[in-house]
Amino acid sequence: MRCLLALALLAAPAQAGEIWVTNERDDTISVIDVETLEVVRTIPTGERPRGITFSKDFTRVYICASDSDTVQVMDAETGDILHELPSGEDPEQFVLHPDDRHLWIANEDDAVTTVVDVQTRTVVAQINVGIEPEGMAVSPDGKTVITTSETTNMAHWIDTESNSIFANTLVDSRPRHAEFTEDGTQLWVSSEIGGTVTVFSTDDQSEIAKIDFEVTGVHPDRVQPVGFEFTEDQKSVFVALGPSNHVAVVNAETFEVEDYILVGRRVWHMAFSPDKTLLFTTNGVSGDVTVIDVAARAATKTIKVGRFPWGAAMRP
Amino acid sequence: MRRGLTALRAIVLREALRFLGQRGRLVAALVRPLVWLLVFAAGFRAALGLSIIPPYQTYIAYETYIVPGLCGMILLFNGMQSSLSLTYDREMGSMKLLLTSPLPRWWLLVCKLMAGSVISILQAYAFLAIAALYGIQMPWQGYLLALPALFIAALMLGALGLALSSFIKQLENFAGVMNFVIFPMFFLSSALYPLWKMAEAGRVLHSICAANPFTHAVELIRFALYATPNLPALGWTLLALAAFMALALWGYDPARGMMRRKG
Numbered sequence: 001m002r003c004l005l006a007l008a009l010l011a012a013p014a015q016a017g018e019i020w021v022t023n024e025r026d027d028t029i030s031v032i033d034v035e036t037l038e039v040v041r042t043i044p045t046g047e048r049p050r051g052i053t054f055s056k057d058f059t060r061v062y063i064c065a066s067d068s069d070t071v072q073v074m075d076a077e078t079g080d081i082l083h084e085l086p087s088g089e090d091p092e093q094f095v096l097h098p099d100d101r102h103l104w105i106a107n108e109d110d111a112v113t114t115v116v117d118v119q120t121r122t123v124v125a126q127i128n129v130g131i132e133p134e135g136m137a138v139s140p141d142g143k144t145v146i147t148t149s150e151t152t153n154m155a156h157w158i159d160t161e162s163n164s165i166f167a168n169t170l171v172d173s174r175p176r177h178a179e180f181t182e183d184g185t186q187l188w189v190s191s192e193i194g195g196t197v198t199v200f201s202t203d204d205q206s207e208i209a210k211i212d213f214e215v216t217g218v219h220p221d222r223v224q225p226v227g228f229e230f231t232e233d234q235k236s237v238f239v240a241l242g243p244s245n246h247v248a249v250v251n252a253e254t255f256e257v258e259d260y261i262l263v264g265r266r267v268w269h270m271a272f273s274p275d276k277t278l279l280f281t282t283n284g285v286s287g288d289v290t291v292i293d294v295a296a297r298a299a300t301k302t303i304k305v306g307r308f309p310w311g312a313a314m315r316p
Numbered sequence: 317m318r319r320g321l322t323a324l325r326a327i328v329l330r331e332a333l334r335f336l337g338q339r340g341r342l343v344a345a346l347v348r349p350l351v352w353l354l355v356f357a358a359g360f361r362a363a364l365g366l367s368i369i370p371p372y373q374t375y376i377a378y379e380t381y382i383v384p385g386l387c388g389m390i391l392l393f394n395g396m397q398s399s400l401s402l403t404y405d406r407e408m409g410s411m412k413l414l415l416t417s418p419l420p421r422w423w424l425l426v427c428k429l430m431a432g433s434v435i436s437i438l439q440a441y442a443f444l445a446i447a448a449l450y451g452i453q454m455p456w457q458g459y460l461l462a463l464p465a466l467f468i469a470a471l472m473l474g475a476l477g478l479a480l481s482s483f484i485k486q487l488e489n490f491a492g493v494m495n496f497v498i499f500p501m502f503f504l505s506s507a508l509y510p511l512w513k514m515a516e517a518g519r520v521l522h523s524i525c526a527a528n529p530f531t532h533a534v535e536l537i538r539f540a541l542y543a544t545p546n547l548p549a550l551g552w553t554l555l556a557l558a559a560f561m562a563l564a565l566w567g568y569d570p571a572r573g574m575m576r577r578k579g
Contacts, residue, residue: 302374
């Protein structure tokens with residue numbers, strides 16, 4: 001029966017689905033319908049929600065309520081808060097391990113990365129990392145977790161079996177987001193103040209490339225790479241460039257910037273529609289979400305959400 | 317009916333021949349808006365995007381904003397130029413030839429107007445093509461829907477030119493038309509800045525811009541280019557067209573208008 005249901009879901013129109021956006025200042029989540037491109041639901045959360053991610057079966061949603069010092073677990077259907085997880089202080093970003101059970105959380109104020117078991121709701125480990133940890137990534141095989149620390153300007157490579165750091169790599173100023181490629185051979189890290197994205201080989205943690213950005217008519221100081229997402233074919237990367245109000249399209253093979261797309265003010269993070277044809281960007285200052293047609297590389301619509309939208313996650 | 321169409325064809329052809337004969341005019345007609353687009357707009361600090369106003373669905377660069385306004389500028393200049401060429405025709409004597417036609421005068425004026433509008437539209441599309449190559453593209457439906465919008469706007473601005481030409485005695489007065497009609501119409505409109513921006517600058521300014529028929533012509537073109545209906549703009553443009561046309565017919569009426577006084 002479940003199999004049939006899954007098939008039915010797969011056969012459903014490709015554009016069905018929702019984008020969940022955390023509004024940092026409103027303490028809410030805005031839910032955008034991918035088909036109508038309208039906000040269909042607004043759900044209250046803890047204080048200053050930022051990072052957001054779904055469980056593998058999309059029944060629960062984890063929310064970093066930074067100022068409530070907790071990670072909230074919400075029923076994705078009803079929007080009720082089921083319980084809270086012990087997260088350590090000021091959780092900002094996190095990543096759910098492929099085992100669907102361990103949440104790796106960056107505690108910005110404490111310079112630690114906390115590992116929480118979402119089933120027993122207990123802290124499994126705390127790992128000392130650099131100052132102001134923020135970006136979190138997990139390798140596809142689940143063996144490596146990355147924490148980037150904003151002030152130490154490092155990517156810390158953590159072995160998930162021993163819960164210890166096995167490598168540190170320097171990146172440019174204020175690394176904010178990290179992401180493994182789908183095949184796990186590369187790690188990409190964005191540096192907000194440095195204005196670059198650094199690409200590492202996961203074999204020996206060596207730097208393969210560094211990508212610079214330049215938006216015509218925008219002062220270089222305002223070009224601040226933060227969130228980024230790989231397209232389905234893994235050939236392009238969309239990089240949000242913060243207060244430059246643009247999203248860059250980077251060729252993932254040549255590491256060249258191919259396009260810049262104008263979006264709302266201070267773009268933070270992004271999420272794809274279920275079929276990956278649309279990309280939704282959270283624009284912090286203008287309080288809206290811009291929809292990008294991935295194939296055309298053009299912004300098609302901007303949707304008003306709450307104040308200071310930050311994180312985004314897709315629910316099919 | 318057939319004679320009327322023959323006259324229309326002849327007048328459109330003459331206008332087209334005259335236009336093709338003046339290569340400089342085509343270049344000038346394209347250079348003017350292109351300078352605005354490539355130099356003025358590029359230097360303007362709006363790389364960070366204008367706030368969202370209909371018909372736009374998302375943030376746009378300033379270059380994208382002024383394209384419909386520059387289409388309007390092409391229609392405005394060309395409308396004035398082709399209608400005021402009647403002044404030249406009057407001086408050269410070819411107008412007498414035209415007026416000896418047995419067809420009603422209003423029809424001859426409408427023919428003249430349509431001829432000028434066709435030229436205007438060709439110029440506007442040439443400009444849109446260059447803008448598209450430059451990277452400012454509209455949805456494809458927009459390019460189709462822009463045709464009637466451009467035509468109505470061109471007729472309206474041409475009719476204004478006709479009405480003015482009936483009051484102008486000499487060709488030299490074109491400079492006066494530039495200063496007192498074209499520039500105020502262009503600058504006091506939504507061609508360069510959205511109306512809300514004008515409202516920030518002052519209520520009087522905003523009211524003038526909102527009443528300017530050129531604003532409505534530009535908005536009509538803008539909405540058409542994005543395949544979005546804008547009935548108020550359409551209504552006001554048509555109303556202005558009717559008013560200017562009536563004024564032109566009155567001006568060219570030998571029994572009552574200015575023609576008699578000029579002899």
